[in-house]
Amino acid sequence: xxxxxxxxxxxxxxxxxxxxxxxxxxxxxxxxxxxxxxxxxxxxxxxxxxxxxxxxxxxxxxxxxxxxxxxxxxxxxxxxxxxxxxxxxxxxxxxxxxxxxxxxxxxxxxxxxxxxxxxxxxxxxxxxxxxxxxxxxxxxxxxxxxxxxxxxxxxxxxxxxxxxxxxxxxxxxxxxxxxxxxxxxxxxxxxxxxxxxxxxxxxxxxxxxxxxxxxxxxxxxxxxxxxxxxxxxxxxxxxxxxxxxxxxxxxxxxxxxxxxxxxxxxxxxxxxxxxxxxxxxxxxxxxxxxxxxxxxxxxxxxxxxxxxxxxxxxxxxxxxxxxxxxxxxxxxxxxxxxxxxxxxxxxxxxxxxxxxxxxxxxxxxxxxxxxxxxxxxxxxxxxxxxxxxxxxxxxxxxxxxxxxxxxxxxxxxxxxxxxxxxxxxxx
Numbered sequence: 001x002x003x004x005x006x007x008x009x010x011x012x013x014x015x016x017x018x019x020x021x022x023x024x025x026x027x028x029x030x031x032x033x034x035x036x037x038x039x040x041x042x043x044x045x046x047x048x049x050x051x052x053x054x055x056x057x058x059x060x061x062x063x064x065x066x067x068x069x070x071x072x073x074x075x076x077x078x079x080x081x082x083x084x085x086x087x088x089x090x091x092x093x094x095x096x097x098x099x100x101x102x103x104x105x106x107x108x109x110x111x112x113x114x115x116x117x118x119x120x121x122x123x124x125x126x127x128x129x130x131x132x133x134x135x136x137x138x139x140x141x142x143x144x145x146x147x148x149x150x151x152x153x154x155x156x157x158x159x160x161x162x163x164x165x166x167x168x169x170x171x172x173x174x175x176x177x178x179x180x181x182x183x184x185x186x187x188x189x190x191x192x193x194x195x196x197x198x199x200x201x202x203x204x205x206x207x208x209x210x211x212x213x214x215x216x217x218x219x220x221x222x223x224x225x226x227x228x229x230x231x232x233x234x235x236x237x238x239x240x241x242x243x244x245x246x247x248x249x250x251x252x253x254x255x256x257x258x259x260x261x262x263x264x265x266x267x268x269x270x271x272x273x274x275x276x277x278x279x280x281x282x283x284x285x286x287x288x289x290x291x292x293x294x295x296x297x298x299x300x301x302x303x304x305x306x307x308x309x310x311x312x313x314x315x316x317x318x319x320x321x322x323x324x325x326x327x328x329x330x331x332x333x334x335x336x337x338x339x340x341x342x343x344x345x346x347x348x349x350x351x352x353x354x355x356x357x358x359x360x361x362x363x364x365x366x367x368x369x370x371x372x373x374x375x376x377x378x379x380x381x382x383x384x385x386x387x388x389x390x391x392x393x394x395x396x397x398x399x400x401x402x403x404x405x406x407x408x409x410x411x412x413x414x415x416x417x418x419x420x421x422x423x424x425x426x427x
Contacts, residue, residue, distance in 0.1 A: 032059050032100050033084040033120065041076040049074060049090055057083055063107035068093050088124040096122035193228040194427040197235065201399070203418025205243045210412060212356040216244040216313070218416060222322055233326040233338070241318040241346060243414065247356040249363040251308045314353030314366045318346040324381065334387040342379035342401070348372075369408060376404045377414070385424075395422045 037057050041049045047070040050061050063070075068091060078086055083105070087098055097110045099117040106117075113119045199222060206215030222239020326340030351371060354363040383397030396419065403414040 032057075032103075032105055033082060033087075033098075035059070035083050036080050037083070037086070038079045038081070039076060039086060041074065043073055043075055046070045046072050046074055046090060049076065053083070053086060053090075059083065060104050061107060062101070062104045067107075067109050068096055084120055085124070088120075088122055091122040092124070094121070094123045098122055195226060195228065195235075195424050196427065197224040197226070197237075197395075197422050197424040198222075199224065199395075199420050199422030201418055201420035203399075203401070203416045205245065205414060205416035207245060207355075207407070207412050208415055210356060210358060212248045212358075213412075214246040214248060214311075215416075216246050218243045218418075220320065222320060224322070224324070224422075226324075228328070231328050233328055233340075234324065236323045237321070239320050239322065241320045243316040243318065243416075244313065245315075245355070246311050246313050247354060247363050249310050249312065249356060250361075251310065253306045253308070254303060310363075312354040312363050314355045315351070316348060316366075316371075317350045318375075319349055320347075320377075321345045326381070326383070328385070336385045336387075338383045338385065338397075340381040340383065342377075342381055342399075344377040344379065344401075346375045346377060348374075372405075372407050375407050375414070377401050378404050381420075391426045393424045393426075395424060396420065 035057050037053070039049075039053060039056065041052060044052070046068075047065065050063075050070075053059075054061060074090065076086070076090055078089070087105075087107070091098075091107065095109060096107060097113050097119040098105055098107045099113060099119045100106075101117065106113075107122065110119065110121070201220045203218050203220065204215050205218035207213040218241070220239060220241040222237045224235040224237030226233060226235025322342055322344040324340050324342045326338045328336050328338040330336050348371065351366045353366055355366040355369060356362075357364045357369065379399050379401040381397060381399040383395055385393050385395040387393045398417070398419045400417045401415070406412055407414055
């Protein structure tokens with residue numbers, strides 16, 4: 001890039017020295033500047049835009065890159081426009097002019113232009129037509145060039161020029177079918193948009209890793225204020241988070257079952273010394289007396305354990321201060337998508353109900369638990385935004401959120417997932 005600028009500067013200086021002081025034929029006419037071409041330049045530097053115009057129009061530009069900003073990013077779209085109109089929109093500098101010199105178009109400072117050159121200001125001046133006119137645009141050029149006596153010495157000839165050139169007010173009428181010039185806007189323009197927003201977020205919240213603490217439907221709502229800077233958005237707000245959950249407890253009891261059993265006694269064998277009786281179940285009993293007493297019925301006793309599972313609920317209310325950062329890109333004229341990260345500070349205001357305690361293996365009153373009053377939540381939030389009007393838009397999307405520090409003495413963390421809907425008003 002530096003070598004090219006140096007080459008252009010050297011060529012320009014040589015041509016101006018050896019040719020610029022020549023005859024007036026070098027500056028006659030405006031054939032090159034009258035060429036009609038169409039250009040569509042999107043977010044290119046002025047230097048690159050001039051190269052593209054050179055190739056398309058078949059001309060050559062001569063300029064000193066130190067005289068104006070050739071690295072400015074521009075966007076230009078013209079249909080069937082002359083090179084003169086294109087250069088005025090592209091350079092857009094009141095201190096610069098351009099003129100034809102042979103097969104070159106020279107761009108230079110207005111104070112360094114040769115006096116015999118027919119110069120054109122490199123800055124468009126467009127005014128609206130009056131009511132009686134039926135034209136699209138009126139361009140007024142009002143320029144005075146004054147040159148003092150200049151001596152130009154070449155070999156043995158001395159030529160003295162003492163000229164006053166006055167360009168009086170010239171009105172150029174552009175017909176309706178003439179191309180409409182697009183104003184060049186640098187892509188580096190900073191754009192800030194301030195907004196206010198209200199949002200609501202239904203979500204399913206749970207405390208992990210304890211399996212006996214189950215999740216339940218929770219809700220958060222907040223008001224945000226922020227700024228959108230080009231594709232980057234940041235916002236901060238205040239709101240509330242109502243966290244709900246269910247805890248599971250087990251209670252075991254011992255149950256005794258009694259089973260009634262009946263049996264009969266039969267004489268099995270009789271001996272001199274006694275009688276033998278056969279009890280059902282192949283038990284043989286010998287009794288030495290003829291008077292015996294045996295049970296005719298009895299019970300079998302069975303013991304077993306019974307487990308009863310109960311569910312209780314708990315509720316925790318937080319005051320939250322969310323802070324979000326998001327990158328946004330445009331999908332269509334009204335729709336944009338974004339990916340964001342959130343960091344939320346939360347403060348406990350109240351806690352009610354019963355929660356499972358792993359130490360005692362039962363559900364206890366949550367107010368007796370050592371519960372931390374401050375927590376930090378981190379979230380990941382993709383989103384879709386739809387513009388309802390110039391000032392209002394609606395935004396929605398899923399999210400996942402987790403606490404980044406334990407909320408109880410045990411390693412217990414809150415994790416939740418859901419979706420949020422927000423209504424935004426640009427200020």
